[in-house]
Amino acid sequence: MGPGPWSKEDRVCECPPFEVIEDVYTTREGDRGCIGRGHCANRFVCFRLIGPTRLFPVYRPRIVPPPAPGTNRSPLLRPRIFAHVPSVTAGMSTRHGGVSGPPYDTLNLGRHVGDTASCVEENRRRFCASLQTDPAWLATAGQVHGSTVRVIDAPRYEPFCDGLVTTTPGLLLAIAVADCAPVLLADPKHEVVGACHAGWRGTVRQIAAKTVAAMADCGAVPAQIRAYVGPCLSRTAFEVGPEVAAEFDDAVVARPQGADRPHVDLKAALHRQLEAAGVPGDAIEASPRCTLQDADDFFSYRAADGPTGRMFGALVLRH
Secondary structure, eight states: OOSSSOOTTSEEEOSOSEEEETTEEEEOTTSTTOOOGGGOSSSSOOEEEOSSSOOOOOSOOOOSOOOOTTOOOOSEEOOGGGTTOTTEEEEEEOSOSOOOOTTSTTTOOOSSSSOOHHHHHHHHHHHHHHTTOOGGGEEEEOOOSSOOEEEOSSOOEEOSOSEEEEOOTTOEEEEEESSSEEEEEEETTTTEEEEEEEOHHHHHTTHHHHHHHHHHHTTOOGGGOEEEEOSBOOTTTOBOOHHHHTTSOGGGEEOOTTOSSOEEOHHHHHHHHHHHTTOOGGGEEEOOOBTTTTTTTSOOHHHHTSOOOOEEEEEEEOO
């Protein structure tokens, strides 16, 4: 085991040194020099011995993956809207903290983009662990830029849909994105959660509103739903053709002076859609992050202009 007793210089807490709430990084006690499990900001901690001795686990399970080598960036964003809801665990991955090589570096969670399968599975294991969920309980959608929503009660890949709803505790609903918006929804009181993939086509086809409606069919009350719209293309970055802009209300379309093409505010469009579906405006959180402008932290199809990874926006209902 090596020399002892351990001092705080001998061990490293493997939780991320930063807790990320949107784009605000807050130093936490789980960084190098953490003096013990009871003093760490993270609930589950694993220490390892460093230096000439071999790795030695002290506490298990290891729930949170380490940050990307050489960075202080977290592999997970935590929506504020669910922060004080113990029956719901939600998170949004970044591109940090995984094992994939370029152009999927490093936390690619998409199986369909050409990445090595073993890397994707390890990345998914890490992501699920960060949400304290077994990867065997992961549910994903085919995501065809449509408006079909499916109610499920078991972990599986559900083809030909863009929205998932469940009342099953422990089932992690995950939406894969790399510029489109993941929308996470929960009615904690009535124990119903949902998630949908909202690109411009899905937004125009009312995917968010239809997910709310599917939740209501399962017993949710729209007025008690909380919603999170994750990182996606911002209005500044989402340049579209006039035919696409014509599909949206003028209130969410910008025509910057000197710009050749109009811009769409996808987050604002989804906010309006959710409010129209009955979700209170103050219960909707939209991430300020832009996948294109913050491509160092997020996968972006437009920024990559070629193969790239996918992130997950996901949530799970607890007992």
